[in-house]
Amino acid sequence: NEDMNSEWDDDTIDTIHGPVEPEVACVKLWLKDWTKQGNTINMHIDLHSQSQQGDDNVMHPPREGMLRDFCTKLNSYFQMRYMTLEFYSSASSAMNTEFHIPTTVFEITQSGIHNESYLTIQDDKTYGEGIVKAFHDYINSGEDGS
DSSP states (O other): OOOGGGOOSOSSEETTTEEOOHHHHHHHHHHHHHHHTTOOOOOEEEEEEOOSSSOOOEEEOSSTTTTHHHHHHHTTTSOOEEOOOOOTTSHHHHHHHTTOOOEEEEEEOSSOTTSOSSOOHHHHHHHHHHHHHHHHHHHHHTOOOO
């Protein structure tokens, strides 16, 4: 089994893991074609689930200041802490360095928003709706993502 999120460091050969996974190569090729045609991508979010305990959701952009205003807008809908951290060889790193797309990793807690042991369907809806609304607010504010 491969960790698909650790396969973004090059296009053909990963000296540690062998050939890049075909799924990653396909997405990278699509991104290159898409941007070569003059299209843009406003934002990339890599959503992860982390700790079983608490409600400490963390947003990890790879550069200080990147998407900080987006994090502020997210906090209108649910708690999100901003902490710069780059995950080398990850999709987020590739979006930042290769494609120059504002990107972040979300570490969402596995615990329920309202102190349940696990996330509920309503929690998932709260996160999903909050992300979409915050993105709408962010885009309409004219922020550039840097």
